[in-house]
Amino acid sequence: MSAGGSRVxxxxxxxxxxxxxxxxLTNAGYRVEEATTKQEALDAVSVRPPDAIxxxxxxxxxxxxxxxxxxxxxxQVPIVVLSAVGDExxxxxxxxxxxxxxxxxxxxxxxxxxxxxAVLRRKSEDGDSAVxxxxxxxxxxxxxxxxxxxxxxxxxxxFDLLGKLAEHPGRLVTxxxxxxxxxxxxxxxxxxxxxxxxxxxxxxxxxxxxxxRYVITEPGIxxxxxxx
Amino acid sequence: xxxxxxxxxxxxxxxxxxxTLAWVGLATAVVAILDSVATPAGLGSLYLIAVLAVAIRRxxxxxxxxAVLGVLILNYFFIQPLHQLTxxxxxxxxxxxxxxxxxxxxxxxxxxxxxxxxxxxxRAEQAAAREREAVMLAxxxxxxxxxxxxxxxxxxxxxxxxxxxxxxxxxxxxxDPQDGEISLRLPTDARPVWLYAAASASWTEADLNRIATPLxxxxxxxxxxxxxxxxxxxxxxxxxxxxxxxxxxxxxxxDLRSPLTAVRTAAAGxxxxxxxxxxxxxxxxxxxxxxxxxxxxxxxxxxxSRIEAGAVHPLTDWCDLLDVISGTVSHIxxxxxxxRIQIELEGELPLVRADASxxxxxxSNLIENGLRFSPPDQPVRITGGVGAGKVTVRVVDRGPxxxxxxxxxIFEPFHSAGGDRRDGVGLGLAISKGFVEANGGExxxxxxxxxxxxxxxxxxxxxxxxxxx
Numbered sequence: 254m255s256a257g258g259s260r261v262x263x264x265x266x267x268x269x270x271x272x273x274x275x276x277x278l279t280n281a282g283y284r285v286e287e288a289t290t291k292q293e294a295l296d297a298v299s300v301r302p303p304d305a306i307x308x309x310x311x312x313x314x315x316x317x318x319x320x321x322x323x324x325x326x327x328x329q330v331p332i333v334v335l336s337a338v339g340d341e342x343x344x345x346x347x348x349x350x351x352x353x354x355x356x357x358x359x360x361x362x363x364x365x366x367x368x369x370x371a372v373l374r375r376k377s378e379d380g381d382s383a384v385x386x387x388x389x390x391x392x393x394x395x396x397x398x399x400x401x402x403x404x405x406x407x408x409x410x411x412f413d414l415l416g417k418l419a420e421h422p423g424r425l426v427t428x429x430x431x432x433x434x435x436x437x438x439x440x441x442x443x444x445x446x447x448x449x450x451x452x453x454x455x456x457x458x459x460x461x462x463x464x465x466r467y468v469i470t471e472p473g474i475x476x477x478x479x480x481x
Numbered sequence: 482x483x484x485x486x487x488x489x490x491x492x493x494x495x496x497x498x499x500x501t502l503a504w505v506g507l508a509t510a511v512v513a514i515l516d517s518v519a520t521p522a523g524l525g526s527l528y529l530i531a532v533l534a535v536a537i538r539r540x541x542x543x544x545x546x547x548a549v550l551g552v553l554i555l556n557y558f559f560i561q562p563l564h565q566l567t568x569x570x571x572x573x574x575x576x577x578x579x580x581x582x583x584x585x586x587x588x589x590x591x592x593x594x595x596x597x598x599x600x601x602x603x604r605a606e607q608a609a610a611r612e613r614e615a616v617m618l619a620x621x622x623x624x625x626x627x628x629x630x631x632x633x634x635x636x637x638x639x640x641x642x643x644x645x646x647x648x649x650x651x652x653x654x655x656x657d658p659q660d661g662e663i664s665l666r667l668p669t670d671a672r673p674v675w676l677y678a679a680a681s682a683s684w685t686e687a688d689l690n691r692i693a694t695p696l697x698x699x700x701x702x703x704x705x706x707x708x709x710x711x712x713x714x715x716x717x718x719x720x721x722x723x724x725x726x727x728x729x730x731x732x733x734x735x736d737l738r739s740p741l742t743a744v745r746t747a748a749a750g751x752x753x754x755x756x757x758x759x760x761x762x763x764x765x766x767x768x769x770x771x772x773x774x775x776x777x778x779x780x781x782x783x784x785x786s787r788i789e790a791g792a793v794h795p796l797t798d799w800c801d802l803l804d805v806i807s808g809t810v811s812h813i814x815x816x817x818x819x820x821r822i823q824i825e826l827e828g829e830l831p832l833v834r835a836d837a838s839x840x841x842x843x844x845s846n847l848i849e850n851g852l853r854f855s856p857p858d859q860p861v862r863i864t865g866g867v868g869a870g871k872v873t874v875r876v877v878d879r880g881p882x883x884x885x886x887x888x889x890x891i892f893e894p895f896h897s898a899g900g901d902r903r904d905g906v907g908l909g910l911a912i913s914k915g916f917v918e919a920n921g922g923e924x925x926x927x928x929x930x931x932x933x934x935x936x937x938x939x940x941x942x943x944x945x946x947x948x949x950x
Contacts, residue, residue, distance in 0.1 A: 341796075341838040342796075359772055359773075359776055361769070443946075444798050444799055445798075445799035445832055445945075445946045448799055448800070448801040448804055448832055449801075449832075451804065452801060452803070452804070452829055461824075463803060463807070463824040463825075463826050464807065464810065464822075464824045465807045465811070469807075469808065469811045470804050470805065470807050470808030470811070471808060472804075472805045472808045472809070472837035472838050472840065472841035473796065473798070473836060473837035473838035473839075473841070474838070479811070
């Protein structure tokens, strides 16, 4: 798949990792720019905003979470953070600060590219408001879900949840985002709502609900729709 | 105390008087019976017997009283002229004088022997008391040498036996006597210890003071011994910890070096000009696989260090175990492996309170272990349910099982079946157990070794949250 020449800013101070990322992203059709410090990253984003940012959480002059927070004040450019293994808290903090998704170091090239495609995918891609996953079709305009053309009956909340995932197929949606957008402010901690309703959604749309193919859990963080 | 003594003394005087009167009365009765057959002066010697008896039993003063009384009665009732305290016959005067003198001498002699007997008795009592103290201290010393854990308790038990339950010890900064007990601070160097004696006890303050010093020395020796034992235990624990660290360092450096070597070798192979395309793909696969192996090992070491340091700090929230497991399975990269995982959970499981990302680590370890130990054509099954107040999920494999002798050891870090430590296998179960327990759950090994292995993760069944929007 061509990345259509999107410009990606890679923010990392490890030369070997930057070199690897440059090779992977360039081969996938992206144009790569580099920054090695927090300051360089902020300068680069303000001078010439990229289409997406790959951001390491540990930088020599600060921390990636501060970069994400600063950028979010004035830009919605998609941010994918690189987090270390066993660093669940950092991951959650970065997502709360406005990062869109994460990959855990060390990562495979397919994983990184899948995340990049997901954060760069536009809502209105192909001018179609329907998302197709195998034999499943989620029609955001009609608020309908069909399997092999046959309509499945989801409650409004179940459709809202599935719809939030379908707006950005493949992209991580955190518990907080789902609770705020579906139930509204003040419900951010009621994560058990999500457990129960996603169990119902899976029971209706998944061929094998106990081994879900479409709605993927990121334990302790959120959910995403698997697109490939 | 004074009241008691005077009362006691009054009783004694009364008893002495009565007994003296009785002996004199008895002698008088015999004299009266024999009056017709013997001379009064001769009969006077009968009073001598009474005086002797009183002297032996009641002492010198009572004997003197008995002698005077006897002489007066003899004179008044039996010597002419009768019923007067005058004496007609000079023989009788002599006889009475002799009787009085004899009574005095006998009474004095008897009284002295009586006093000596009393002194001997007192000395015997004191000797018995000393013996009792000596036995008690010996028992205490035996308790000390026996190396009992709490020496104050042990010595106290010895004291209670030897002191017939009248004495006890207590270690406290301030005295804490029970009803009516006398307290005495033992002159110990180390912690303060108090000696208590029951109020009714036969122990005087002087007795207690006498045993206080040897007891204190014993306790000091005991305290010193305890300190020495504690120091050597600490030294031993430190030595063992060092030994364990060395073992872990050896294991870790081996586990880290193997994948690193494989990566380095693969890179060198890629650089060779003669390497075929097919080989290049194989070498790249090797680099990826070995890096994954390193990643898992480092992740496991990190988890283990957090668990061992008690720094797990779960972010507890409502968790659907099925939801967590589905997330875990979706992250297992190898499609051949993920196809072998069969989730056989029916319906919905109740939510439990736990940290989802830590449970993800638990199930990831258990499932990967199961995949590794099962034959390639056999599934790893995930079953579960609710029962006995718990929500339980089992990861069941068809591997060779765990021999009975290893069933408890497998949860120890760096233990691994068959000595296979690839991928830090020896850490997975220790980490799983650590995370499950930090989250208030339980990880157990179930199933017999012939039928594969089942690891059961259980959490308490709790009241479910109200209202789900």
